[in-house]
Amino acid sequence: MHGLPDGFGERLAALCAVDAQTGDHAGLVRSADLLAGWATDDGLAVEVRATPEGPLVIASTRGAGADRTLLIGHHDVVYPAGTAAARPLAARDGRVLGPGVADMRGGLLVGLAALAGLARDPQGPHGAAELWIVPDEEARSWAPACLDEWRGADRALCLECGRADGAIVTARKACTWLTLEAVGRDAHAGTERDEGRSALMALVREAVRIEDELHGGRPGVQATVTQLNGGSGMNTVPGHATASVDLRADTAADLAWVVAELGRFAAHDDIAVTRSDEPGFPPLDRDAALAEHTLALLAAVDAPAREQTAAGASDGSWSSSIGVPTVDGLGPIGGGDHGPDEWIDPASVAPRIEVVRRLAGGR
Numbered sequence: 001m002h003g004l005p006d007g008f009g010e011r012l013a014a015l016c017a018v019d020a021q022t023g024d025h026a027g028l029v030r031s032a033d034l035l036a037g038w039a040t041d042d043g044l045a046v047e048v049r050a051t052p053e054g055p056l057v058i059a060s061t062r063g064a065g066a067d068r069t070l071l072i073g074h075h076d077v078v079y080p081a082g083t084a085a086a087r088p089l090a091a092r093d094g095r096v097l098g099p100g101v102a103d104m105r106g107g108l109l110v111g112l113a114a115l116a117g118l119a120r121d122p123q124g125p126h127g128a129a130e131l132w133i134v135p136d137e138e139a140r141s142w143a144p145a146c147l148d149e150w151r152g153a154d155r156a157l158c159l160e161c162g163r164a165d166g167a168i169v170t171a172r173k174a175c176t177w178l179t180l181e182a183v184g185r186d187a188h189a190g191t192e193r194d195e196g197r198s199a200l201m202a203l204v205r206e207a208v209r210i211e212d213e214l215h216g217g218r219p220g221v222q223a224t225v226t227q228l229n230g231g232s233g234m235n236t237v238p239g240h241a242t243a244s245v246d247l248r249a250d251t252a253a254d255l256a257w258v259v260a261e262l263g264r265f266a267a268h269d270d271i272a273v274t275r276s277d278e279p280g281f282p283p284l285d286r287d288a289a290l291a292e293h294t295l296a297l298l299a300a301v302d303a304p305a306r307e308q309t310a311a312g313a314s315d316g317s318w319s320s321s322i323g324v325p326t327v328d329g330l331g332p333i334g335g336g337d338h339g340p341d342e343w344i345d346p347a348s349v350a351p352r353i354e355v356v357r358r359l360a361g362g363r
Contacts, residue, residue: 107331176280196237
């Protein structure tokens with residue numbers, strides 16, 4: 001495709017032709033096989049590790065240096081079976097569109113191409129450069145199983161897509177997703193309405209509190225009720241209901257605050273309200289030295305040299321949480337993640353490969 005490096009478009013089309021929704025083991029095996037095969041062709045050392053969530057792919061190369069760089073990505077996508085056939089890779093209006101092209105198949109191929117460049121210079125100044133491709137990022141709210149193996153690295157480069165305006169991501173909010181459950185009492189809505197206790201209405205009242213009081217309760221705190229379900233029939237007072245809540249904050253302390261405040265439920269007559277307690281993602285803390293170096297490299301290759309804090313989560317948050325300096329958004333510039341018009345800018349691919357190569361090369 002016009003604007004993409006030689007061979008990149010063919011690989012991207014092949015990868016986007018595979019349905020690999022989180023939990024689809026057969027699809028994940030197919031995408032892992034493609035990535036491992038290309039990494040081998042590029043002269044990289046390859047390990048494919050079976051995990052309960054699907055295959056973990058590790059591609060690596062080593063130069064003469066002593067440093068260690070992690071490249072972090074995931075090969076699961078959000079799209080169900082049939083999406084790849086319905087929406088094959090296509091070029092339109094200067095963009096490349098396809099399922100997972102930005103989140104994050106384009107980024108995985110940027111990482112492979114950067115490591116291939118290093119592998120062609122085995123006596124170069126870089127040390128160990130490792131691309132870790134996990135199978136479960138899209139549906140996980142806890143640390144990747146391989147997190148301990150990332151400890152001690154000198155830097156981590158997360159290959160989620162660049163922002164639509166070209167910005168990289170140098171910080172991310174902490175976030176979690178909780179479930180609320182209310183248990184009241186079913187009753188006939190006509191003849192025994194007052195004998196019932198509406199769990200649904202209890203959660204409606206809690207939802208209003210969450211949106212009105214907790215959202216914005218501290219600077220940077222976001223609290224959003226995303227699902228509300230209850231009831232067993234059109235003529236029955238609903239004795240059971242659930243709600244889902246998306247919580248985000250600039251710091252781990254602020255996330256802990258909003259989780260605690262959410263659990264301070266009002267009194268609801270004979271209705272019990274409880275909250276789940278998923279840990280969620282930690283923040284990605286901006287590392288000034290790595291951020292400024294990355295921006296300088298982008299400027300050196302005539303790419304946009306911008307940064308932003310993102311509200312979305314990624315495994316770059318986990319590498320940051322164990323003290324590894326991390327920068328994110330190093331995949332191709334793109335947008336529309338998880339939607340029907342997901343896209344990347346083909347002209348951004350070559351500069352991103354070069355910047356990732358230089359960062360992983362310790363330059």
